[in-house]
Amino acid sequence: MHILVSNDDGIFSPGIKALALALRALGEVSVVAPDVEQSGVGHSITFRRPLRFKHTASAGFGEIPAYRVDGTPADCVVLGSQILGRPDLVVSGINIGVNMGLDLTHSGTVAAAIEGASIGVPSIAFSLDASSDELQFEEAAKHALPIARWVLEHGLPPQTLLNVNFPNRPPQGVRLTRLSTRRYEDTVFEREDPEGRPYYWVAGKPSGVLEEGTDFWAVSNGFISVTPVSMDYTNHALLEKLGDKPLFTG
Amino acid sequence: MHILVSNDDGIFSPGIKALALALRALGEVSVVAPDVEQSGVGHSITFRRPLRFKHTASAGFGEIPAYRVDGTPADCVVLGSQILGRPDLVVSGINIGVNMGLDLTHSGTVAAAIEGASIGVPSIAFSLDASSDELQFEEAAKHALPIARWVLEHGLPPQTLLNVNFPNRPPQGVRLTRLSTRRYEDTVFEREDPEGRPYYWVAGKPSGVLEEGTDFWAVSNGFISVTPVSMDYTNHALLEKLGDKPLFTG
């Protein structure tokens, strides 16, 4: 069993360390992660410039082989699975902060799992509703272990990954959920630099309804949320409704 | 009617110029686009550093107000819709090269439309199966016009966008399609820099089955492919199948 671990907070994040160390119980673990934080990069692949892939002894992974890449989480999965050999499982995280609802496509953590799923390897993204407290990540990693074991044993349908979010307290259990419509509503703040020129900060404020059965609802109520995520983004309902009518006549 | 136009090839690309000029027939057009090419950035949002938003007189848009942003396509939609006012339509493209199938989440062009849809504005991503031939983009833009008009008139369901791909020849008509499983299968090429250190290129080779009714099939047969894309990524089939069984026991 070969497990490829990546993330988007970078190879020095406490979340990936906790996750990689915990998963040694399931097989051989390799870490391939960005050299600097890549939060918010979404599903970027770097193909306009080449990448470096460097063994890293000093990132605290002990005997686990660890490599850092000057690219995105998806790059890490592409390089890791080709240079180190095709893994049996791709896991990503544990991300500092949740990845839920409509913001899923922003997440580099989820992107690594999407990349895993798209090359046909069962994949899981893990995120924690917390800032960078090392102990919480170690605790969360214990709960990640049975989920990873289940996926290794049962597999996942094609083009499907699991998106897992941990609550910010000892979890009450696990809930299978659907994605909420929760998202960060972006606000733009205009400021002036010291030379009087404007610049802009994008800041998000969580918004969205707390519907039962969603990831947002589960995590808010202290459960671990496990959402099966598909890569078939077609809106089939609309497709059927529109049918073959001649819609767009010039 | 206010139409916000963005892309991921950058503000100097022939594709965005052709699209913005054509859409003047439908209302007031503003261009907000990255200052350099952002292909492959996926749905990135920049929130760790601030952004610039600069009026640009020299990009060939004539009297259309045009702004360049030192960020991603999604950043452009966030800034544009907040600084210039909420648009009635977000369009993105025309991208140099198709965006189809499983590679959708890599695309910055599609990400701009996803961002539009996620703030509740009807949104369309346009891509062309061609390299940078200015005439082809002008031709494609003519076909983009009735699609944009239809969306302005009929609207789109929540969290839904249209993903449009133009073939590399005069189109035979329009087809409503579902996403194919086509993707770029990534290969990694190892090389050595002049000092003997390895580096890696990621290169994609299109793969996937040519199934009727898909975007790939439509474009391959000379049709304009219009795919309704949803932002509910939940795999509902798997969710129902797994039900509430206690799956992940430590």
Add this chain to the structure above:
Amino acid sequence: MHILVSNDDGIFSPGIKALALALRALGEVSVVAPDVEQSGVGHSITFRRPLRFKHTASAGFGEIPAYRVDGTPADCVVLGSQILGRPDLVVSGINIGVNMGLDLTHSGTVAAAIEGASIGVPSIAFSLDASSDELQFEEAAKHALPIARWVLEHGLPPQTLLNVNFPNRPPQGVRLTRLSTRRYEDTVFEREDPEGRPYYWVAGKPSGVLEEGTDFWAVSNGFISVTPVSMDYTNHALLEKLGDKPLFTG
């Protein structure tokens, strides 16, 4: 005569356009410049990643061959002189804003000329005490012409370049000058991002004494300042004073 023109404000800056067009009077001109603004990069050379070198038709240089590089001004001179052939003259600018005194080493404009001098080609850096007024650059370029002609005719000593600054009004004449001790005294402004985390702006305020015979003095009095700059940075006075005494005993 082959003249290589670069800058650090980027290939779309009015300063490089004015300079390149004016220098056609002296020989064959090629433009190789950064694709985005590189102000403040100093004498960077990019050797950790490869570079692109792309012909650019749309930057307004007419029949002058123009190439943009995704790197620094010094990179542009390295690539330009090797790919297009060794030039007889390297000129850089016209920079938006002066480059004088102790701040010389910050300047990408000057760095391009330093790179030229270090490969043994006579080199000149041009800067203008102005913001981006196209007419002023055309006016300054007229005055750049006789200076470039003189250098082509007389050459320059090894490892020497000319650093030229134009005043912000019609010049009263030319003055040969030494570097002043003028510099931008950096102030740091602390601010908070929307999530409450600190960040810092570096801003410079010009400081320094206005001594006769310096670049600062010449430009302040409406003259074009021409300073011969050497690349022998050794402090010979101190070297002689310290002599061979055993100074640093553990």
Add this chain to the structure above:
Amino acid sequence: MHILVSNDDGIFSPGIKALALALRALGEVSVVAPDVEQSGVGHSITFRRPLRFKHTASAGFGEIPAYRVDGTPADCVVLGSQILGRPDLVVSGINIGVNMGLDLTHSGTVAAAIEGASIGVPSIAFSLDASSDELQFEEAAKHALPIARWVLEHGLPPQTLLNVNFPNRPPQGVRLTRLSTRRYEDTVFEREDPEGRPYYWVAGKPSGVLEEGTDFWAVSNGFISVTPVSMDYTNHALLEKLGDKPLFTG
């Protein structure tokens, strides 16, 4: 005594760790260094975007306060000296690889010392003719100590710094030197990316004459080279020779 330590290889480099730990013998030490390698950046200052300045516990400096900056070595000195208070000494390094001769202005390590000198603080740049062998850096740091102590006791003239290079073997002694004309002669290698588009590597090969009394000569012969470097780059000889003749007549 407050000593500010920076470098251009990044805060995780063995060279800065060895240097910072050794200098504790002379006073209070603070480390402010780039978060990623910045080799070759020259004397860049970042003033177009703001900077982060983050305390870093995990970089192996023990009780020495250590901060990482998402900028250049010169940025580190600007931020460090303003946020932590004006230092009595700025040291930079120990760089992986020498910084000698005409290549001085490329060096980020030297740029940090230039920045120190330009704000009036005695400053030293240290470089080692070696790759990343931790033991060699610890050995070199022992020899850096008396040089730093001498500078703290005797000061340096205005706008002057010391540029120190260690040989790649146990040093035979110290030599005061002048800068050589040694430089890396850049060669450009053209290659093709997987899509057939050209890209270019810049690679340097050391060239230059081995003259007695220079930094290159000292290091080649197993000595520690100490070069006083001035920031008055005026070529006074040429300035006098040209005098006040009316040179550049239009």
